[in-house]
Amino acid sequence: MSADSAIAAPPRAASVGFSDVGRAFSIRSRRKPDATRDVLSGVRLEVGAGEIVAIIGASGCGKSTLLRIAGGLDAPTSGAVSIDGNPVRHFDPRTAVGFQEPRLLPWRSIADNVALGVPRGTPRVGARQNVDRLIELVGLTESAGLRPREVSGGMAQRAALARALCRRPGVLLLDEPFGALDALTRLKMQDLLIDIHTAEPTTILLVTHDVDEALQLADRVVLLARSEPEGPASVSQIVTVPGHRPRDRGSAELAELRARLLDGLGVDRHGTAHGVAAVTTIPHYPY
Amino acid sequence: MTYQTTPDQRVQVVASSVGSSFAEARDVAEAVGAPRSTGSARPVGRRRLTDRRWFVIAGGALIPVLILAAWQIVSTTGLVPLSQLPSPAMVWLAAVDLAQRGLLGLYIAISTQRVLIGFAVGGGLGLLVGAVVGLSRLSDILLAPTLGAIRAVPSLAWIPLLILWFKIGEESKVILISIGAFFPVYTIVAASLRHVDRHLIEAGRAFGLSGVRLFATVQLPAVVPSVISGLRLALAQAWLFLVAAELIASSMGLGFLLLDSGQNGRIDRIILAIILLAILGKLTDSIVGLFERWAIRRWA
Numbered sequence: 001m002s003a004d005s006a007i008a009a010p011p012r013a014a015s016v017g018f019s020d021v022g023r024a025f026s027i028r029s030r031r032k033p034d035a036t037r038d039v040l041s042g043v044r045l046e047v048g049a050g051e052i053v054a055i056i057g058a059s060g061c062g063k064s065t066l067l068r069i070a071g072g073l074d075a076p077t078s079g080a081v082s083i084d085g086n087p088v089r090h091f092d093p094r095t096a097v098g099f100q101e102p103r104l105l106p107w108r109s110i111a112d113n114v115a116l117g118v119p120r121g122t123p124r125v126g127a128r129q130n131v132d133r134l135i136e137l138v139g140l141t142e143s144a145g146l147r148p149r150e151v152s153g154g155m156a157q158r159a160a161l162a163r164a165l166c167r168r169p170g171v172l173l174l175d176e177p178f179g180a181l182d183a184l185t186r187l188k189m190q191d192l193l194i195d196i197h198t199a200e201p202t203t204i205l206l207v208t209h210d211v212d213e214a215l216q217l218a219d220r221v222v223l224l225a226r227s228e229p230e231g232p233a234s235v236s237q238i239v240t241v242p243g244h245r246p247r248d249r250g251s252a253e254l255a256e257l258r259a260r261l262l263d264g265l266g267v268d269r270h271g272t273a274h275g276v277a278a279v280t281t282i283p284h285y286p287y
Numbered sequence: 288m289t290y291q292t293t294p295d296q297r298v299q300v301v302a303s304s305v306g307s308s309f310a311e312a313r314d315v316a317e318a319v320g321a322p323r324s325t326g327s328a329r330p331v332g333r334r335r336l337t338d339r340r341w342f343v344i345a346g347g348a349l350i351p352v353l354i355l356a357a358w359q360i361v362s363t364t365g366l367v368p369l370s371q372l373p374s375p376a377m378v379w380l381a382a383v384d385l386a387q388r389g390l391l392g393l394y395i396a397i398s399t400q401r402v403l404i405g406f407a408v409g410g411g412l413g414l415l416v417g418a419v420v421g422l423s424r425l426s427d428i429l430l431a432p433t434l435g436a437i438r439a440v441p442s443l444a445w446i447p448l449l450i451l452w453f454k455i456g457e458e459s460k461v462i463l464i465s466i467g468a469f470f471p472v473y474t475i476v477a478a479s480l481r482h483v484d485r486h487l488i489e490a491g492r493a494f495g496l497s498g499v500r501l502f503a504t505v506q507l508p509a510v511v512p513s514v515i516s517g518l519r520l521a522l523a524q525a526w527l528f529l530v531a532a533e534l535i536a537s538s539m540g541l542g543f544l545l546l547d548s549g550q551n552g553r554i555d556r557i558i559l560a561i562i563l564l565a566i567l568g569k570l571t572d573s574i575v576g577l578f579e580r581w582a583i584r585r586w587a
C-alpha cells in the first residue's frame with residue numbers, strides 16, 4: 001500500500017483551537033417550551049497542525065457534536081472554535097468530514113460518490129486519478145461501479161472514508177471511520193490512514209470507541225466525560241501517547257495508558273484483564 | 288443494514304399527498320409498490336413464474352378477456368336485452384361507422400391533444416411551483432395555504448367560470464385539464480423536496496455544494512422517482528378533467544361523444560367511448576410507467 005500523491009501541492013495542515021466550547025440542545029416540550037440540555041460545556045483543546053488527536057468517550061457524550069462544531073456543521077452555543085486562528089466558517093472548506101454513517105448518494109456509483117469529495121477547481125484528470133487511487137487504497141476497485149445499496153456496510157464506510165480523504169483538507173474530521181469493519185480490515189485501514197498522514201501530514205481529529213485504535217493512531221487521546229450523571233461533558237483527560245507510529249501493540253507502556261483510559265470510560269481493570277478492550281464497537285447506523 | 292432510505296420516504300411522501308379520486312388511490316398504490324420490484328435487487332437464481340414476462344402479460348389480459356366473453360354470452364343469450372347492453376359486435380360496428388364518417392379518429396385525436404397539452408402545461412407549472420414551495424420555507428408559508436384552498440375546489444366548479452371567460456374554445460378545456468394535472472405534481476414535488484434526507488443534504492453541503500449545484504446533485508436526484516409518480520397521477524387526472532370539460536362544453540372529442548350519445552340513446556357509442564377512454568388512459572399511463580421504472584432503476 002503506497003500513499004504517494006504527486007497530483008497537486010499537498011494541503012497545508014491547520015491547527016484547531018477549541019476555547020470553552022459549549023453546546024446545548026433545546027428539548028422543547030409542551031410543558032417546558034424553552035428547556036435545554038447541555039451536552040458539551042467548557043471544552044478546551046488545542047490541536048497542533050499535523051497532529052492526530054483521538055476523541056473517546058461514552059456513547060451519547062457529545063463526540064459527534066464536537067466534531068460537527070469543528071467542521072462548521074453545527075455552531076457552539078458558547079465559546080468558539082478556530083482553525084489556524086480564524087473562526088470556523090459555516091461548512092468550513094478547510095475541513096472534510098467522514099460522518100458516523102456513510103451518507104453516500106444512493107443513485108451514484110461508489111466511484112462517483114468518492115468523486116464528490118474532490119474539491120472544486122481540481123483539474124479533471126488529476127481528480128480522476130486521485131479518486132481511483134483512493135478507491136484502490138481502501139480496497140474497493142472491484143466494487144467501484146456498484147451502487148451503495150449493493151455493497152456491505154463496511155464497504156460503504158470505506159467509500160465514505162475515501163471521499164473524505166479525496167478532499168485533502170487542512171483538518172480531517174473522522175467520526176468512527178472504522179466502526180463497521182472487521183478486525184483485519186480495520187487494521188488495514190488504520191495503516192492506510194497512517195500512510196496517508198505520513199505522506200501528507202494533515203491534522204486529524206478522530207472519534208473512536210476503540211481505546212486500542214486511539215492509542216495506535218493518535219499523538220494524543222482526549223477523553224470526553226461527564227462530571228455528573230446528567231450534566232454536560234467536557235475534556236476529562238488528555239493522554240499523550242509515547243513513541244512513533246506504527247506502535248508496538250503489546251508494549252507495557254501502552255497497556256498502562258489503556259488501563260487508564262478504560263478506567264476513565266468506566267470499565268474496571270477486571271474487565272480489561274478479560275479482554276473487554278478488544279471487543280469491537282457495535283456499528284451504529286441511525287437508518 | 289444496507290443503505291436505503293429513499294423507498295420508504297417515497298411511500299410516506301406519496302401517501303401523504305393523496306388527492307381525492309379513486310383512480311388516484313389506485314395509482315398511488317402502484318407507484319408505491321413499484322420500487323420494491325426494481326431490477327438490480329432481484330435475487331439471482333430460479334426465476335419464479337410471476338417474474339416471467341409472458342405470464343405477466345397473460346395474467347393482465349386474463350380478466351379483460353373474461354369480461355369480453357361474459358359480455359358476449361350475456362348479449363347472445365338475451366339475459367340482458369340488447370337495448371340495454373349492445374353486443375360486442377354492435378359496439379365494433381359503431382366504431383367502424385364512426386371511423387367511416389371520419390369522426391372516430393378526429394375525436395380521439397382532439398381528446399388526446401387536449402390531454403397532452405393540458406398535462407404538459409399543468410405538469411410543468413406543477414414542477415416549477417412545487418420546487419419553489421418545497422425548497423423555500425418562505426414561499427411555502429406564502430403560497431401553500433392558498434394553493435391548498437384552490438386544490439380543494441371541485442373540478443366541476445371551474446367550468447362555468449372558464450366558459451364565461453374563454454367561451455367554448457380550446458382554452459377553457461386546456462386550462463381545466465391543466466388545473467387537474469397541476470395539483471398532483473405540485474403536491475408531490477413540494478412534499479418530496481421537503482422530505483429529502485437531511486443527512487444527505489448536510490453531506491452535500493459539507494463537500495462544498497450549495498445552491499443550484501446542491502439541488503442538481505442531491506435534491507433533484509432524490510426526488511426524481513416520486514416526481515415521476517406525481518406525473519403519472521397528473522396524467523390520470525388530466526383524462527378525468529378532459530371528460531368533465533368535454534361533457535359540459537364541447538362539440539368534439541370523446542366526452543362530447545358520450546354526451547351526444549346519451550342524448551340520442553346510442554348505448555353502443557357510449558360503451559365505445561368508455562372503452563376508448565380506458566385504452567387511451569391505460570396506454571398513456573403505461574408510457575409514463577415505463578419511464579418511471581427506468582427512473583427508479585436509475586435514481587433510487
Ligand SMILES: Nc1ncnc2c1ncn2[C@@H]1O[C@H](COP(=O)(O)OP(=O)(O)OP(=O)(O)O)[C@@H](O)[C@H]1O
Nearest residue numbers: 025026039057058059060061062063064065066100
Ligand atoms: N440535533 C440534536 N438535537 C437534540 N439533541 C441532540 C442533537 N444532536 C445530538 N443531540 C444529543 O447530544 C448528545 C450527544 O450526541 P452525539 O451524537 O454527539 O453523541 P456521541 O458522543 O457521538 O455518541 P455515539 O458514540 O453514540 O455516536 C446526545 O445525547 C444527543 O441526544
Ligand SMILES: [Mg+2]
Nearest residue numbers: 063064100175
Ligand atoms: Mg457519534
